[in-house]
Amino acid sequence: MSTPAVSLEVQLGRLRLANPIMVASGTFGYAREMAGLVDLARLGGILPKTITQEPRQGNPPPRTVETTAGLLNSIGLDNDGIEAFIERLLPYLAGLGPAIVVSIAGRTADEFTQMAARLDGLPGVAALELNISCPNVSGGVDFGVNPTSCCGVVEGVRRACSLPVLAKLTPNVTDIVSVAKAAADGGADAISLINTCLGMAVDWRHRKPRLGNVLGGLSGPAIKPIALRAVYQVARAVDIPLIGIGGIASIDDTMEFLVAGATAVQIGTASFYRPGVSIEILDALPDALTQLGATRVADVVGTLDVETK
Amino acid sequence: MTDKQSSPTYADQAWQGVTTIVENVQLARDTYRVRLRCPEIAQAVVPGQFVMLRLPGSNDPLLGRPLAVYDVLADKADGAWGIDVVYLVVGQMTGRLAGLAAGSLLEAWGPLGNGFPPLPAEHLILVAGGIGQTPFLMLAEEALGRRRFGNPPRKTPLADRVTFCYGARSKDYLAGVEDFQRAGVDVRLATDDGSAGHHSLVTELIAPAVEQSGPAVRRIVCCGPEAMMEATAAEARRLGVPCQVSLETPMACGIGICFSCVARIRDASGNWDYRRTCVEGPVFDADDVVF
Ligand SMILES: Cc1cc2nc3c(=O)[nH]c(=O)nc-3n(C[C@H](O)[C@H](O)[C@H](O)COP(=O)(O)OP(=O)(O)OC[C@H]3O[C@@H](n4cnc5c(N)ncnc54)[C@H](O)[C@@H]3O)c2cc1C
Ligand SMILES: Cc1cc2nc3c(=O)[nH]c(=O)nc-3n(C[C@H](O)[C@H](O)[C@H](O)COP(=O)(O)O)c2cc1C
Ligand code: FES
Numbered sequence: 078m079s080t081p082a083v084s085l086e087v088q089l090g091r092l093r094l095a096n097p098i099m100v101a102s103g104t105f106g107y108a109r110e111m112a113g114l115v116d117l118a119r120l121g122g123i124l125p126k127t128i129t130q131e132p133r134q135g136n137p138p139p140r141t142v143e144t145t146a147g148l149l150n151s152i153g154l155d156n157d158g159i160e161a162f163i164e165r166l167l168p169y170l171a172g173l174g175p176a177i178v179v180s181i182a183g184r185t186a187d188e189f190t191q192m193a194a195r196l197d198g199l200p201g202v203a204a205l206e207l208n209i210s211c212p213n214v215s216g217g218v219d220f221g222v223n224p225t226s227c228c229g230v231v232e233g234v235r236r237a238c239s240l241p242v243l244a245k246l247t248p249n250v251t252d253i254v255s256v257a258k259a260a261a262d263g264g265a266d267a268i269s270l271i272n273t274c275l276g277m278a279v280d281w282r283h284r285k286p287r288l289g290n291v292l293g294g295l296s297g298p299a300i301k302p303i304a305l306r307a308v309y310q311v312a313r314a315v316d317i318p319l320i321g322i323g324g325i326a327s328i329d330d331t332m333e334f335l336v337a338g339a340t341a342v343q344i345g346t347a348s349f350y351r352p353g354v355s356i357e358i359l360d361a362l363p364d365a366l367t368q369l370g371a372t373r374v375a376d377v378v379g380t381l382d383v384e385t386k
Numbered sequence: 387m388t389d390k391q392s393s394p395t396y397a398d399q400a401w402q403g404v405t406t407i408v409e410n411v412q413l414a415r416d417t418y419r420v421r422l423r424c425p426e427i428a429q430a431v432v433p434g435q436f437v438m439l440r441l442p443g444s445n446d447p448l449l450g451r452p453l454a455v456y457d458v459l460a461d462k463a464d465g466a467w468g469i470d471v472v473y474l475v476v477g478q479m480t481g482r483l484a485g486l487a488a489g490s491l492l493e494a495w496g497p498l499g500n501g502f503p504p505l506p507a508e509h510l511i512l513v514a515g516g517i518g519q520t521p522f523l524m525l526a527e528e529a530l531g532r533r534r535f536g537n538p539p540r541k542t543p544l545a546d547r548v549t550f551c552y553g554a555r556s557k558d559y560l561a562g563v564e565d566f567q568r569a570g571v572d573v574r575l576a577t578d579d580g581s582a583g584h585h586s587l588v589t590e591l592i593a594p595a596v597e598q599s600g601p602a603v604r605r606i607v608c609c610g611p612e613a614m615m616e617a618t619a620a621e622a623r624r625l626g627v628p629c630q631v632s633l634e635t636p637m638a639c640g641i642g643i644c645f646s647c648v649a650r651i652r653d654a655s656g657n658w659d660y661r662r663t664c665v666e667g668p669v670f671d672a673d674d675v676v677f
């Protein structure tokens with residue numbers, strides 16, 4: 078049985094991807110780590126771990142703790158800063174082939190625009206993802222919880238560079254739709270949904286939090302329904318493409334996000350417990366699209382039927 | 387050491403897949419040995435490296451668990467075909483693993499980590515607390531010239547003598563002592579309750595072992611609970627013997643992509659930074675570790 082030709086290309090605003098399977102920031106190192114386990118060239122996009130203007134040591138361990146079907150983390154944006162990234166990590170990433178979407182986090186709106194300007198035009202940088210949603214950083218402004226500040230950061234970055242811009246949002250808000258609309262108004266090419274859900278774990282016998290940082294971000298299969306809900310709600314409210322993130326670990330998970338309204342997906346925590354999962358999903362994608370009679374990804378995006386009983 | 391965001395020991399040799407349990411037997415109290423058929427890992431692993439093991443088809447527990455490779459099974463026809471992992475039942479995954487019968491499947495990826503560097507030592511002194519003994523059998527077999535590991539098999543300077551100082555809570559927790567004796571290792575025991583060997587901390591066995599070999603080139607290698615590794619590092623410094631420790635930092639991925647397994651490691655200038663033990667370790671020079 079031969080599958081009819083299926084096109085996997087997707088368009089996220091000004092960013093074109095060979096396929097919709099990306100790997101999420103902070104869950105794939107700087108890609109070099111995975112060279113022995115994943116055929117990196119085949120991925121649709123790679124998001125290296127978020128970088129900041131200055132080096133950050135990150136939070137004290139324990140930085141992760143497992144919970145039921147999930148993982149709590151408080152890594153704290155441990156990284157060597159933007160200059161070390163450009164000098165030592167970007168050259169390798171640039172040679173891999175897939176779109177390299179550089180994830181940046183600033184403490185202020187100015188820091189976001191400075192970092193965007195610095196990365197603009199560098200060989201290998203295909204787009205930026207604005208991490209305005211990390212729950213582990215104190216001292217910074219939570220741009221992602223407020224529509225006005227979210228819009229402002231996206232606008233500033235758009236003005237500072239010519240790169241496509243993805244805004245990555247936090248689910249830890251009362252109304253994610255209003256923040257997403259603000260990101261779209263600010264000029265985002267696409268919206269990434271979601272970052273981790275704020276949570277905690279307690280060791281009652283010692284009356285201690287299990288995480289060094291007390292609170293952390295929950296990821297993994299446990300948060301998939303929350304992420305699907307966010308994609309579904311936002312898809313009905315904005316016109317720009319969405320990228321689904323949260324608990325994706327199989328082709329079924331991936332298809333659920335596409336049907337709910339995502340144009341592409343990012344694989345996160347699943348790479349920790351199944352290192353080759355991103356390519357397994359990619360291999361299964363043409364067949365799954367064919368099952369729905371689709372010949373390209375866009376044919377299934379947002380086709381969820383909520384009317385018919 | 388290289389800069390923080392790169393490591394010479396990424397999982398480039400690692401294989402990922404489903405392995406079959408060939409046998410799963412109890413060795414001591416709460417302690418089991420599982421034998422896995424996985425030629426890819428068996429052929430590549432060197433002493434001190436570890437694998438990540440995970441129960442298939444279950445999201446609870448979700449993550450793999452890091453476990454040292456205890457031994458490599460090989461025969462004339464197939465070469466290296468399997469690995470032994472010795473584990474202590476402490477929680478969810480190890481508890482379920484203990485209940486799995488031969489024929490059951492496990493997900494695995496490895497070999498991972500740097501392993502023990504092939505440094506010269508006429509007298510190699512292994513110091514283990516509890517289940518920390520697991521990475522030492524292969525190291526001893528290699529140092530005594532009985533086995534070679536890795537693909538291609540790595541060359542290591544040979545030792546004239548290997549002493550194994552092994553401490554446990556009590557006699558019934560001691561596992562694999564005969565394996566070490568069969569390999570030609572001089573085993574010295576210590577237990578917290580005096581039920582076997584010396585009624586003392588294992589660290590008290592180090593100085594007598596060191597003094598025994600006269601003016602030889604010595605090296606201490608240690609694995610166990612953090613306080614015990616710290617005490618061993620201090621003892622090694624006092625005795626003027628170089629020492630490496632293998633850290634047992636909890637890990638979420640084992641392959642360098644999550645940044646959760648960090649330990650405080652000194653650089654050449656004496657400042658410390660958080661480093662990933664799964665790709666830059668688990669073996670470090672004791673003097674570089676900030677306990
Ligand atoms: C490189 C490396 C090699 C290891 N080799 C071996 C080995 O050969 N044999 C062996 O038995 N164990 C080994 N360990 C420890 C082993 O990984 C843990 O015991 C295991 O993850 C426990 O899993 P669990 O699901 O049974 O326990 P969980 O349910 O996850 O935890 C049970 C309890 O153990 C604690 N715990 C979990 N992980 C660790 C850890 N890494 N260190 C200290 N406490 C922990 C938890 O905080 C909890 O209190 C190694 C660890 C590392 C990092
Ligand atoms: C250990 C860890 C580190 C993370 N680091 C980052 C980060 O640096 N930047 C970022 O934008 N998201 C980070 N995330 C969030 C993921 O990119 C992703 O949004 C989230 O984990 C949900 O997806 P998942 O359930 O598939 O993991 C991190 C997640 C984990 C588990
Ligand atoms: S365990 Fe994930 S980086 Fe070491």
